[in-house]
Amino acid sequence: MLSSDWADVPLVRYLRMYRRRWFQVVLCVVMALLASTLQMPIPRIYGHFVDVTIPQHNIPEIFQLGILAFALYLAFFAIGVGQRYYTLKTTKAVIFELRARVCTKLQELCLSYYDNSNLGKLHARAMMDTEQVDISSNAIVTQVLVSATSFLIALGIILYLNWALTLVLLSMMPLTYLAVRVLRKRVRDSHREFRDMRETLSSGIHDLLNSIRLVKAFGMEELENAKMKRTIHEYLSSGIRTATLSSFFANMIMTFGGISTIVVWVVGAIFVIHGRMTLGEVIAFTGFQGFLLGPINQLATITETIYSGNTALKAVYELLDEDAVEFPTDGDPVEAIQGDVRFDNVSFNYSDGTRALTDISLTARAGQQVALVGASGAGKSTLIHLILGLYLPSEGQLLIDGRDLTTLNLRSLRRQTGIVSQETVLIHGTIRDNIRFGTPQASDADIEQAAIRANAHGFITQLSDGYHAHIGEDGVKLSGGQRQRLAIARALLRDPRILILDEATSALDSESELQVQDALKGLRRNRTTFVIAHRLSTILNSDVIVVLKHGKIVEMGAHDALLSQQGEYARLYHTQFHRAAH
Numbered sequence: 001m002l003s004s005d006w007a008d009v010p011l012v013r014y015l016r017m018y019r020r021r022w023f024q025v026v027l028c029v030v031m032a033l034l035a036s037t038l039q040m041p042i043p044r045i046y047g048h049f050v051d052v053t054i055p056q057h058n059i060p061e062i063f064q065l066g067i068l069a070f071a072l073y074l075a076f077f078a079i080g081v082g083q084r085y086y087t088l089k090t091t092k093a094v095i096f097e098l099r100a101r102v103c104t105k106l107q108e109l110c111l112s113y114y115d116n117s118n119l120g121k122l123h124a125r126a127m128m129d130t131e132q133v134d135i136s137s138n139a140i141v142t143q144v145l146v147s148a149t150s151f152l153i154a155l156g157i158i159l160y161l162n163w164a165l166t167l168v169l170l171s172m173m174p175l176t177y178l179a180v181r182v183l184r185k186r187v188r189d190s191h192r193e194f195r196d197m198r199e200t201l202s203s204g205i206h207d208l209l210n211s212i213r214l215v216k217a218f219g220m221e222e223l224e225n226a227k228m229k230r231t232i233h234e235y236l237s238s239g240i241r242t243a244t245l246s247s248f249f250a251n252m253i254m255t256f257g258g259i260s261t262i263v264v265w266v267v268g269a270i271f272v273i274h275g276r277m278t279l280g281e282v283i284a285f286t287g288f289q290g291f292l293l294g295p296i297n298q299l300a301t302i303t304e305t306i307y308s309g310n311t312a313l314k315a316v317y318e319l320l321d322e323d324a325v326e327f328p329t330d331g332d333p334v335e336a337i338q339g340d341v342r343f344d345n346v347s348f349n350y351s352d353g354t355r356a357l358t359d360i361s362l363t364a365r366a367g368q369q370v371a372l373v374g375a376s377g378a379g380k381s382t383l384i385h386l387i388l389g390l391y392l393p394s395e396g397q398l399l400i401d402g403r404d405l406t407t408l409n410l411r412s413l414r415r416q417t418g419i420v421s422q423e424t425v426l427i428h429g430t431i432r433d434n435i436r437f438g439t440p441q442a443s444d445a446d447i448e449q450a451a452i453r454a455n456a457h458g459f460i461t462q463l464s465d466g467y468h469a470h471i472g473e474d475g476v477k478l479s480g481g482q483r484q485r486l487a488i489a490r491a492l493l494r495d496p497r498i499l500i501l502d503e504a505t506s507a508l509d510s511e512s513e514l515q516v517q518d519a520l521k522g523l524r525r526n527r528t529t530f531v532i533a534h535r536l537s538t539i540l541n542s543d544v545i546v547v548l549k550h551g552k553i554v555e556m557g558a559h560d561a562l563l564s565q566q567g568e569y570a571r572l573y574h575t576q577f578h579r580a581a582h
Helices: 010-016 019-039 041-056 059-108 111-115 119-161 163-170 173-210 212-217 221-273 279-301 303-320 380-387 410-414 431-436 444-453 457-462 480-493 510-523 559-565 568-581
Strands: 341-349 355-364 369-373 395-400 417-420 498-502 528-532 544-549 552-557
Touching: 010 303, 019 041, 019 059, 019 119, 041 059, 041 279, 059 119, 059 303, 119 163, 119 173, 119 279, 119 303, 163 221, 163 279, 173 212, 173 221, 173 303, 212 221, 221 279, 341 380, 355 380, 355 544, 355 552, 369 380, 380 498, 380 528, 417 480, 431 444, 431 480, 444 457, 444 480, 544 559, 544 568, 552 559, 552 568, 559 568
Parallel strands: 369 528, 369 544, 417 498, 498 528
Antiparallel strands: 341 355, 341 395, 544 552
């Protein structure tokens, strides 16, 4: 059994993924052995040609041996193709499992992890690193495995042919070993640097694509081009250094192989002259020497691939070992909530220690509408994120129907919530796909009804493809108001017990806003609604208005009561309506 230290090594953990596929692995090994074995008689056939059949002018035997060699090559070809197929089938299945684990992990990580992470680098982990592991796995199985088998068989044969010449050949291998020891760390470090630069480049391209409209709007193409050129130059320079070092490593080993071949011919020629070997035996010996040195040369040529795969594998397992996961994904199931939400002295700090909320105590009963108001940065969105379980309270308790949020299964809870955010997020697909997202079982009639209630049906039917119209990346083909109405329809379709509206009507014109507000009034019944709004006109009829300032509740109550207090809410109200009047 492996010790705990070895069991945690990324390569060991990766190899353990092959345990359920042991039969395929054994099949690949057997086929590799067969493929290697089939080549072994070829050098002996060449030696027999020189020593026996040619001197004897035995033409029938020449044809017989030629046909035998031809058959061996054909069999080697067929088995080699089969081995390649089963190797790919096995390694691809493991890579599929590894990549699936990465994608699952990315969904398990909590929001605070993403607050401090670069999305471009995470994308590189999920795609390029797993792809590099795949390439490395295939190189190891298809090349190293066959080469190792050939090495062992060839070693036994040349020892049988002439043990003295074999010792001469083996005496030169320590030089190769020393060269590998000296350069191994430098090659490994170089590949780690190259991988980091590739990740940085991927991140830069990702950021550029996400901000392309901003770049064009501000005419910043030249500056962004300069930044990307610097990154590309650093990436290419690192790649050149890595490739040069790997090439030096590979060519050095191949040079040692060439020198050893010269030594074998010199010593072999002397042995022939003194009658200790025949010329055919020397030819056969050099043929088997190729099987002996071939694995070393192959190892040199795929060193870059192996080191890149090992570096990528470490990065993948670093992500898989990240413990910043949501709490707890396997908590108590939430069948049907009523919608009571209570904050009991809740405080929240970001991972860098910044205090976002302090001593929040708030109760929202099922069916109530709670409005959150305050300046930007007051903590409104953070409070909403806590309700959804996207953040964990640093202090205090958050209760849903009297049950501690941290004990609930968050996925089942979120299926009973609906959110329309100020920053509308749409998927690449059709209008129907976007409204149905989150409620995959919804019928077409349900989708259209939700669109009607969100005042979106009118503009949808005016599109050439209607509900089947593609909206482009993040809804680029739609206006801001149209995108927000789609998000409202998506939330309405879920029929949520807790509805969250984060500036949900901010991008709508006045007429559309009134229509959506009328729809939302009917939706409020028997569900809890949290509304974040800078336009106070949209939340005047809320059951409770909570005024936040610097992460604290400074006032709370109904509209008329808060106005009479002549406090922060009254100041915000009079300031806003005074501006509107002018």
